[in-house]
Amino acid sequence: MTQSVARLRDDIDRQVIRIQDDEAIxxxxxxxxxxxxxxxxxxxxFVELDEKLVVKVMSQMKDDQNASILDALAKxxxxxxxxxxxxxxxxxxxxxxxxx
Numbered sequence: 563m564t565q566s567v568a569r570l571r572d573d574i575d576r577q578v579i580r581i582q583d584d585e586a587i588x589x590x591x592x593x594x595x596x597x598x599x600x601x602x603x604x605x606x607x608f609v610e611l612d613e614k615l616v617v618k619v620m621s622q623m624k625d626d627q628n629a630s631i632l633d634a635l636a637k638x639x640x641x642x643x644x645x646x647x648x649x650x651x652x653x654x655x656x657x658x659x660x661x662x
Contacts, residue, residue, distance in 0.1 A: 589618050589621075590622050592619050592622075593620075593623045596619060596623065596627075601627075601631045601634040602634045604631050605634035605638060605642065606638075608631065608635065608645070608649075609635070609641070609642060613645075613649065613652065616649060617649060617652045617653055617656065620649065620653055621653065621656045628653070632646045632649065633646075
């Protein structure tokens, strides 16, 4: 029974790692897609997405790309400015060694 539990735990650990790897690949792809769009268009999309996802995507983007998007967000309205501030605050907490 102990061996069965250990095998199940190992299988779950492998699946979790695979999901994390897949997410990292997808985040990089999304970041590249958004980097190719106009910052004002990206800002409109980011307003509709979950903040955690936006931070993960932005952590994969270059600083100048993030600056353009945050600028576009801040210029939309008060809600956009609040979102830009919240995203900025969360981006500062992203570990620099690992971007995801």
